[in-house]
Amino acid sequence: MIGMLQRQEVDVGTGPYKITYERSTAIDLTYPYLISVVRIFAGRGRGEVDPWSFLFPLTPLVWGITLTALLALITVITLLTLYLPHARRTRQLINAGNIIRVPLQQDVGESAEWWWWERVLMGVWMLTTLVLTRSYTGNLMALLAVRYIPQPLQSLQDLVDNPVKVMIIKGTAQQQAFETANGGVLRDVWELQGEGRLMLLDRFNMPDVNMLLRTGGTAYMTYGVVARPLMIADFSSTGRCDFYLGREEILPSMGAMAGPRDSPFIAAFSRRIIEVTEAGLYDFWDRTYNPNYTSCLHVSTKITVRSSLGIVNLWVDSW
Structure with a gap:
């Protein structure tokens, strides 16, 4: 033109x-x-729904801290059993398994012989896990309902x-x-x-x-x-x-x-x-x-x- x-x-x-x-x-x-x-x-x-969206509600840093805290608690309880009599070590190792059962929302075995520090530790861990799981499930529902x-x-x-x-x-x-x-x-x-x-x-x-x-x-x-x-x-x-x-x-x-x-x-x-x-x-x-x-x-x-x-x-x- x-x-x-x-x-x-x-x-x-x-x-x-x-x-x-x-x-x-x-x-x-x-x-x-x-x-x-x-x-x-x-x-x-x-x-589209990402098949790996179940990882998205938490950032990699939170996932890392959660896994580190879980391993640290298990390690602490396991090391403490070294200073207990042999008869109490078996029961104490069961409590270490309870640490894993809490975030999986499974029942925790009862024991009348728990020490006071065990009860405090388990209570704090349960409270932390409750906040974490509620936040996780809420964000996961949002990710499934809202797509970008x-x-x-x-x-x-x-x-x-x-x-x-x-x-x-x-x-x-x-x-x-x-x-x-x-x-x-x-x-x-x-x-x-x-x-x-x-x-x-x-x-x-x-x-x-x-x-x-x-x-x-x-x-x-x-x-x-x-x-x-x-x-x-x-x-x-x-x-x-x-x-x-x-x-x-x-x-x-x-x-x-x-x-x-x-x-x-x-x-x-x-x-x-x-x-x-x-x-x-x-x-x-x-x-x-x-x-x-x-x-x-x-x-x-x-x-x-x-x-x-x-x-x-x-x-x-x-x-």
Whole structure:
């Protein structure tokens, strides 16, 4: 399109054309009517139950401390039996077994010959275990009822670090920004070509972007004004928000109409564009043209499960 303007085959291009220095040397651009940023457009994950979620209610540190305390109590009681008469050692070793029975919520053998320090030790251990087990079961129930929807691609660094493919439209200002970057994360994204992870798509022969994103493992680098209609159309047809936009905003740019060099239309169009944007008409038209405008902009990443338990849930519960 810029070539057609440069060759004066057309009088005006509605755009939006992203304003760059290279383009300004070839064509004339009007006053900008759009400010947009490039964001990551990707498919939302599915809420799934992790078979190892029975480990999640407690952090590794708590698991480690609990196991250490259990082994320490058993060791202390076992060592103390060395200072008792032989007739009492057998009974004392049974009490060491009771230390293990408490966190398993099994009955504790009664003995009228327990010493006072044994009763205190067992009482403190029972109280500690009660708090721990109640916290564990409560958190486990929450993990089974509430599932998190993963949205791992929030920044350019996430694209580099995760084994995903990145799609960029050829011949755009964003491709030029990545290609000409001398370093940093922009250059890292461009060098993904060497790993076969950067896909330069032809605008006129684009595959079904929604299908590629829905299958996972692919991200689309595009402007918000391009991604938003895709999200809206998908929500209008399915009633679900299957896609999300990454938080990081990069390559902010202004969009404008364009014409050949020294075109008399540019000044007239610029004057009217200023009037339209200052009156808020452009934003109004944008929202009117895109129904369900805000439906998928701030979707919760947590869902509450109200369905029956499946095999995976029962497998987790059995632990």
